[in-house]
Amino acid sequence: MQFLQTTLIRIFYAIVLLVAVLVLNFSLMHLAPGDVADTISQSMGGADQELLDRIRSDYGLDQPFLVQLGRYIAGVLQFDLGFSFFYNQPVTKLIMERLPATLLLVVTAQLLALFLGVFLGVISARKPNGLTSHFVTFMALFGYAAPVFWTGILLLIGFSLHLHWFPVAGMRDVTISGGFWVHFVDVLRHLILPMITLASIFLALYSRLARATMMEVLGSDYVRTAKSKGLSQRQVVYKHALKNSLSPVITLAGLQFSAVISGAVLVETVFSWPGLGTLAFQSIIARDTPTILGILFFSALVVIVGNLLTDIALRLVDPRLRGRS
Amino acid sequence: MAPLLEVENLRIELTTRDGIAPVIDDLSFTLNAGETLSFVGESGCGKSMTALALMGLLPDKIGRVASGKIIFNNEDLTQASDARLREIRGNDISMIFQEPMTSLNPVFTIGEQIAEVLRAHQGLSRAAAWAKAVELLDAVRIPNPKGRASDYPFQMSGGQRQRAMIAMALACEPKILIADEPTTALDVTVQAQIFDLLTDLRRQTSAAIILITHDMGAVAEMAERMIVMYAGRKAEFGPVDQIITHPRHPYTKGLISCVPHIVSDMTEERPDLIEVPGIVPSLKDFGQDRCLFASRCAYVTDKCQASRPSKKLFSNGQIADCWHAEDL
Ligand SMILES: Nc1ncnc2c1ncn2[C@@H]1O[C@H](COP(=O)(O)OP(=O)(O)OP(=O)(O)O)[C@@H](O)[C@H]1O
Ligand SMILES: [Mg+2]
Numbered sequence: 282m283q284f285l286q287t288t289l290i291r292i293f294y295a296i297v298l299l300v301a302v303l304v305l306n307f308s309l310m311h312l313a314p315g316d317v318a319d320t321i322s323q324s325m326g327g328a329d330q331e332l333l334d335r336i337r338s339d340y341g342l343d344q345p346f347l348v349q350l351g352r353y354i355a356g357v358l359q360f361d362l363g364f365s366f367f368y369n370q371p372v373t374k375l376i377m378e379r380l381p382a383t384l385l386l387v388v389t390a391q392l393l394a395l396f397l398g399v400f401l402g403v404i405s406a407r408k409p410n411g412l413t414s415h416f417v418t419f420m421a422l423f424g425y426a427a428p429v430f431w432t433g434i435l436l437l438i439g440f441s442l443h444l445h446w447f448p449v450a451g452m453r454d455v456t457i458s459g460g461f462w463v464h465f466v467d468v469l470r471h472l473i474l475p476m477i478t479l480a481s482i483f484l485a486l487y488s489r490l491a492r493a494t495m496m497e498v499l500g501s502d503y504v505r506t507a508k509s510k511g512l513s514q515r516q517v518v519y520k521h522a523l524k525n526s527l528s529p530v531i532t533l534a535g536l537q538f539s540a541v542i543s544g545a546v547l548v549e550t551v552f553s554w555p556g557l558g559t560l561a562f563q564s565i566i567a568r569d570t571p572t573i574l575g576i577l578f579f580s581a582l583v584v585i586v587g588n589l590l591t592d593i594a595l596r597l598v599d600p601r602l603r604g605r606s
Numbered sequence: 607m608a609p610l611l612e613v614e615n616l617r618i619e620l621t622t623r624d625g626i627a628p629v630i631d632d633l634s635f636t637l638n639a640g641e642t643l644s645f646v647g648e649s650g651c652g653k654s655m656t657a658l659a660l661m662g663l664l665p666d667k668i669g670r671v672a673s674g675k676i677i678f679n680n681e682d683l684t685q686a687s688d689a690r691l692r693e694i695r696g697n698d699i700s701m702i703f704q705e706p707m708t709s710l711n712p713v714f715t716i717g718e719q720i721a722e723v724l725r726a727h728q729g730l731s732r733a734a735a736w737a738k739a740v741e742l743l744d745a746v747r748i749p750n751p752k753g754r755a756s757d758y759p760f761q762m763s764g765g766q767r768q769r770a771m772i773a774m775a776l777a778c779e780p781k782i783l784i785a786d787e788p789t790t791a792l793d794v795t796v797q798a799q800i801f802d803l804l805t806d807l808r809r810q811t812s813a814a815i816i817l818i819t820h821d822m823g824a825v826a827e828m829a830e831r832m833i834v835m836y837a838g839r840k841a842e843f844g845p846v847d848q849i850i851t852h853p854r855h856p857y858t859k860g861l862i863s864c865v866p867h868i869v870s871d872m873t874e875e876r877p878d879l880i881e882v883p884g885i886v887p888s889l890k891d892f893g894q895d896r897c898l899f900a901s902r903c904a905y906v907t908d909k910c911q912a913s914r915p916s917k918k919l920f921s922n923g924q925i926a927d928c929w930h931a932e933d934l
Contacts, residue, residue, distance in 0.1 A: 512696075
């Protein structure tokens, strides 16, 4: 019950935070020079002052700032993020088309980085001077040093252009037809390189932390107790020690969620992955304000939901956190 | 009848920054079925190391059995494989640790931590192991055992955790229970309760107990024989009542007179409270060929500084490693 209650409190805070993000985004965009009327007139090849004024009054841009903000927030609460003149579509629809691709990339990359990172961390903690341990250290250095787009381009050249193992760009091959599994495999083939690229940034981070916490936990009293009970190595390490060393890694993964999203923008651009990242990139170039605002809102939403999930995961792993809010 | 456990000339070496040090040097003793044998001695004299060696749990890469034998049921445990040791641990020989606050895993319920021993060694099903765990919690006198089994260690007091540890250690009815200062971290009233519990359980289970403690009162009450350790070596070994009434090693004498009530109970006279002056030598000096207690001893002679004392066996079963044992 306590668990449910604290979770509900968290959700409430998350909503408050989301509204704050909304206000901040809108205000910042409002401060920037240029508005929707400019965008529209540009796309029409220029317009005189009279036309600009008409557009402004049509879209309520001549209203006071607070009125505009109120309308925007009221709209968002009804899932209406405005209209993109650049794409000639409602922003909500635009984002909803792109969101699944981004979620797929972000979630699979995070999970890959987490599972592989923890696994490598555990192996290298058990043999601190072993081969895996040195590999983790090397990878950590590489992960920190190499820019994402560089890693991405390198993988593209190697595996797509030269070896032809994976497609070069996009998320699916439109020429393919078949049942669910055919499409599943197709998406998977497209997904692998961008996922690895995005995961590579975080893999190093997670495996190093997992290694450090695991080493500490393996020397703890309760691990000695577990050994004294005659449990197998596997149970001592993967049951008793692992569950205790997960919390720091999960916490870090939660903190990294926003970094994963911004990483996704770069990765999507490199691999032409049809997600929010490429959309963000294009709409910034086109100064498509409603779309940019919408994407910012959704990024915040994803980060907040990610943190909420992190919180729940942490409390599942560590019973001591369950009672606290 | 052969003793249940026979330790012969055990030497345990620790690799430290100053080199290799014999943290246990030439230790021999026997433990009979059902008996309670007590280890006493100052902090750092190697009591826990001895216990860990018996369990095959010396700290990885730091400690190792350099020579000697640990014979349990005609099997030398120093030569046993890891798999064989895992069969024995928690099943034939189990251990209660010094720190109840950190010795239980914080992220699993008490019930699960007890039940998993039963599943590992007795092949019980989940449900059967859990039911047995609840019974065991009841046996160590935890109120409302059914409810408490689903509690996590952080929801329990130190005394309750130590009870849970005892339940865990006794789950498979071991032949030997090693209790390493089971009460040191607890407050005095709880200490007495834990000792009472151990005494009762011992009667019920007929397990032999190796009791490591600083509490001479508990030794006098619970143990038949005792070993006094000093700086990794055995100072004195023998029946508890004999040693307490007539210690043959100056260190034992000092230890006992630190605890006036035992002596007064035994001898009806109340000597002044005296302490053992000085401190234990540091680990790197443990291997020296001299009496390591010499620097603190009132009876010291040149011989003590020149060579390590040999065993003196007395007719009442007492053994003391002191050049002057007969004179005391
Ligand atoms: N992991 C370790 N690495 C290095 N030295 C150790 C380690 N564990 C114990 N020692 C050293 O070994 C010696 C014996 O330690 P041990 O724990 O057996 O003492 P003890 O008699 O149990 O003392 P206490 O009454 O404080 O529990 C001490 O000098 C201690 O510093
Ligand atoms: Mg100790």
